Amino acid sequence: MTIAEPVITLQHVALSFGKRVILRDANMAIQQGEFVVVLGPNGAGKSTLFKMLLGLIQPTAGEIRVLGRVPRSGNKEIGYAPQHRTVEGDLALRARDLVGFGLDGNRWGFGLPSRKRDAIIDQALEEVDALRYANAPVGHLSGGEQQRLLIAQALLTNPRILLLDEPLASLDIARQQDIVTLVDNVCRSRGVTVLLVAHDVNPLLPVLDRIVYIANGQSLIGTPGEVITSENLSKLYKAPVEVVHALDRIFVVGAEV
Numbered sequence: 001m002t003i004a005e006p007v008i009t010l011q012h013v014a015l016s017f018g019k020r021v022i023l024r025d026a027n028m029a030i031q032q033g034e035f036v037v038v039l040g041p042n043g044a045g046k047s048t049l050f051k052m053l054l055g056l057i058q059p060t061a062g063e064i065r066v067l068g069r070v071p072r073s074g075n076k077e078i079g080y081a082p083q084h085r086t087v088e089g090d091l092a093l094r095a096r097d098l099v100g101f102g103l104d105g106n107r108w109g110f111g112l113p114s115r116k117r118d119a120i121i122d123q124a125l126e127e128v129d130a131l132r133y134a135n136a137p138v139g140h141l142s143g144g145e146q147q148r149l150l151i152a153q154a155l156l157t158n159p160r161i162l163l164l165d166e167p168l169a170s171l172d173i174a175r176q177q178d179i180v181t182l183v184d185n186v187c188r189s190r191g192v193t194v195l196l197v198a199h200d201v202n203p204l205l206p207v208l209d210r211i212v213y214i215a216n217g218q219s220l221i222g223t224p225g226e227v228i229t230s231e232n233l234s235k236l237y238k239a240p241v242e243v244v245h246a247l248d249r250i251f252v253v254g255a256e257v
């Protein structure tokens with residue numbers, strides 16, 4: 001039996017912006033098809049980790065490999081949905097146009113015949129159950145509907161890795177659940193590796209494989225039971241933190257997550 005190479009590895013990775021240390025000695029190996037939730041307080045470096053994987057920010061030290069190579073920008077094997085604020089108002093942009101940006105941002109999308117282009121966009125819209133509002137103006141759609149479009153956009157190039165930055169932000173619990181189910185289906189059916197930034201792990205507990213926790217320049221990776229413990233979080237935050245398990249949920253008391 002051969003053991004598959006991890007799709008993402010960080011070895012002794014450090015990153016600072018001037019005097020601000022974001023990561024000191026980060027180490028992780030993430031496998032094909034894993035669903036990984038990235039947690040940590042505001043400003044910890046969660047989005048910055050994504051930018052390093054996308055080749056947009058270089059580590060100060062250490063080695064990063066994505067699908068066996070040094071990260072490079074424009075890698076169509078990574079689908080990326082950045083942090084997003086809901087678009088409001090009468091913006092003329094239609095849902096399918098927003099999704100189509102996923103092709104335009106990649107060189108291979110240029111010059112596609114329009115029928116082929118439409119078919120690719122329709123397929124992505126169908127996968128996120130957004131076909132029925134394909135022609136609606138984006139500003140008329142709810143936050144959850146807009147989030148589906150961003151996921152469709154990220155899927156357009158058939159990526160092997162999906163980076164989703166806070167796709168659950170400002171959604172109600174039911175809509176959060178819908179997006180979690182959608183992303184889980186994409187992860188399992190396509191065998192895509194998902195990294196998803198969140199501030200609350202609870203809606204994701206039924207589907208995630210492991211979590212990465214970043215705080216104060218340190219990072220931990222493992223199952224929720226391995227990582228989210230009073231001892232670990234007290235060390236990360238350098239303050240007393242209590243982790244409470246109740247009603248199949250995890251509550252962190254004493255720190256902003």
Ligand SMILES: Nc1ncnc2c1ncn2[C@@H]1O[C@H](COP(=O)(O)OP(=O)(O)OP(=O)(O)O)[C@@H](O)[C@H]1O
Binds near residue numbers: 017022040042
């Ligand atoms: N290009 C940059 N130059 C200098 N500082 C930066 C740069 N990018 C990010 N930072 C800083 O690095 C820190 C980490 O930012 P990042 O956006 O990764 O945090 P985050 O964990 O995603 O936070 P949030 O939960 O608030 O989205 C912040 O203090 C931010 O201001």
